[in-house]
Each structure stands twice: as structure tokens, then as C-alpha cells.
Amino acid sequence: MSDRELIRHTGADALALAIAGRLVATVVEAQTQRQVAHVVLTGGGIGTAVLVALAADPAVSAIDWQRIHLWWGDERYVPTGDVDRNETGARAALIDHVAIPHERVHAMAGPDRSASVEASAAAYADALTKAGSGQIPEFDVLLLGIGPDAHVASLFPEHPAMHAEGWVVAVHNSPKPPPTRVSMSMATLNRARHTWVLASGASKSEAVQLAFEPHAEPWQVPASGVHGLQQTLFLVDEAAAADLPSDFGRPSA
Numbered sequence: 001m002s003d004r005e006l007i008r009h010t011g012a013d014a015l016a017l018a019i020a021g022r023l024v025a026t027v028v029e030a031q032t033q034r035q036v037a038h039v040v041l042t043g044g045g046i047g048t049a050v051l052v053a054l055a056a057d058p059a060v061s062a063i064d065w066q067r068i069h070l071w072w073g074d075e076r077y078v079p080t081g082d083v084d085r086n087e088t089g090a091r092a093a094l095i096d097h098v099a100i101p102h103e104r105v106h107a108m109a110g111p112d113r114s115a116s117v118e119a120s121a122a123a124y125a126d127a128l129t130k131a132g133s134g135q136i137p138e139f140d141v142l143l144l145g146i147g148p149d150a151h152v153a154s155l156f157p158e159h160p161a162m163h164a165e166g167w168v169v170a171v172h173n174s175p176k177p178p179p180t181r182v183s184m185s186m187a188t189l190n191r192a193r194h195t196w197v198l199a200s201g202a203s204k205s206e207a208v209q210l211a212f213e214p215h216a217e218p219w220q221v222p223a224s225g226v227h228g229l230q231q232t233l234f235l236v237d238e239a240a241a242a243d244l245p246s247d248f249g250r251p252s253a
Helices: 012-034 044-056 058-062 086-093 117-131 202-211
Strands: 004-009 037-041 068-072 074-076 139-145 168-171 181-184 192-199 231-237
Touching: 004 012, 012 037, 012 044, 012 058, 012 139, 012 192, 012 231, 044 086, 044 139, 044 192, 068 086, 074 086, 117 168, 117 181, 192 202, 202 231
Parallel strands: 004 231, 037 068, 037 139, 139 192, 192 231
Antiparallel strands: 074 181, 168 181
């Protein structure tokens, strides 16, 4: 488990560009060392902005899209193509613009492709273990957004899904609509070499501050419970860091 570090960026655009560049470098290194890279995507404003920046970055051609698996940390349990799906935004921003084989894009099934949210969660866990040759793969990069309540993926404060068994869990009665979701469990989220929590805007400042409270408990502050195996970064803009001391963390290079 790695120590957490916060890196400040001047604004949302600079943050998205920096994360895109960092992602290219990390994926290329992973493909060099292990042939195939596993990356977990996130949705939300900054998550999608990163994918837009990545698609526009000439360096994106350094990634071998034949040797990468794309996953999602969570998904809203709505039909394929619904604008609420993280997958929909990711396809428009990046996936439809790169030559990645469709079988390497691992979307969580909605109600049009699964009998229930529980069935969707079970199928995703099966896909993960198949890709990991019988166990959950160690992801090379995990991207996570953070909600104003400090939730990550679809693991919300004091929600039963925080304690649910399994690698992928069905989430009912989410406090944020839509109420039914599929999410990687905390145990699965913590199987990434590099974990990056992304935060942009003043609405995230309290959550970022809570995540760094010394006595924060994941049950109440889920973002405090995520740790990369090698690296844990909170990549934020100045607005999202506003509730922390001005000298907390370090500025981006």
C-alpha cells in the first residue's frame, strides 16, 4: 500500500492535460514491462475531460491499442447508449477514435444486456477473473473521480455496498441518481498499481480535505480508503484543494 500524495494544478484544463500525459507515459511503460496494460476509467466532468485531452494528444499514438484492456470502476444501471452511462461519454471522447478491439473494452451490462443488476455485477466479476487468468488482474492505472460526499466509484458513505462481498457489487438506493448501479468493490479498487483520484472545482474541496483527515474512516469517507499498490495520487486543481492548507501537497511540474 502506497502513501498518498496530492498534486495541484492551476485549473481544470491544465489538470486534464497533465493527467492525459501522465496516462500515456504510464500505459506505455506498462506495455513495455508486461506486454498488456489494464486501465480502469472513470466518468464525470474531469474523467471525460481527460479522455478528450488524451484523444487530442499526439502522444496517444505511442499506446498500442491492441494491447490494452479498458475497464470501468462503476456504471449506472441504464441501457447501452444512455447519456447517463460512463461508457457513453468515454466512447464519444476517446474509444470511438482509437483502434482498440471491441473485446478489449469491458463495459458493465445495463438492463438491456443483463437480467438484473446482480447478474451484471456477477458477469463483470467473471470478466475480470478471466482477464486475470483466474484472479482479478492488477490494474496498471485506476482513475477515480470523487464526489462532494467523498464517494468513489459507486461506493457511497455509510452505504451497504461498502461492506458487500465480492469483487463487483450491485448498488441499490444510491443517494445520487440513478439509484441502481454496478461498482467495483473497495477490495477490487485497491488492486491497482497506480491509483489516481481526480478532482476539479470548488464543489470537491471539502471531499478532498476529508480524504486527507488523519482519522478518516472509509465507511464514512470512501475516498480515504483507496490506495494504489505502488502509487496513490490525488490530482486536483486549485479550486478542489481550497480547503487544504496552501502549502499542502506540491504543484504540478
